[in-house]
Amino acid sequence: VPDSSRSYFDRSFFEPVRTLERPADLRRLESDLSWNTYERMDFEHRVVPLVRRLVSARLLEHRGIDMSRDPETALAVLPPILKLLVPAATNRTSSLPEPLDRAFLEELLDAVEAV
Numbered sequence: 017v018p019d020s021s022r023s024y025f026d027r028s029f030f031e032p033v034r035t036l037e038r039p040a041d042l043r044r045l046e047s048d049l050s051w052n053t054y055e056r057m058d059f060e061h062r063v064v065p066l067v068r069r070l071v072s073a074r075l076l077e078h079r080g081i082d083m084s085r086d087p088e089t090a091l092a093v094l095p096p097i098l099k100l101l102v103p104a105a106t107n108r109t110s111s112l113p114e115p116l117d118r119a120f121l122e123e124l125l126d127a128v129e130a131v
Contacts, residue, residue: 054116067124068101074131097127 045066054063072083075090083090087102094102100112113120 049121053118054121056112056116059112059116063121064101067128068103070128071098071101071131074128078131094131095127097124098131 049063068083071094075081075083075093079093081089081093083102090102091099
């Protein structure tokens with residue numbers, strides 16, 4: 017039990033350690049990305065928008081390319097696996113592999129990190 021007559025140092029041993037609660041968005045992201053396989057619709061509606069935002073932010077930060085305003089330039093610099101995320105790319109869903117599994121997601125995220 018902490019005693020106010022003790023030094024701050026001694027009291028620090030008795031104070032409970034505070035833990036930060038994980039943000040809800042982070043918990044949802046971890047849940048969404050922890051699946052082993054993805055149904056195409058789930059992948060399209062949950063994973064693709066998230067990865068698209070990551071690619072867009074990295075393009076803007078690292079290369080000065082605004083993917084939404086200049087999709088042609090974005091397409092020119094992105095590796096093939098990320099081109100399916102550019103909104104102007106036609107037939108985007110046809111280039112998704114089957115199955116949409118964890119290996120594909122890892123490859124996709126490795127490509128995002130390389131942008």
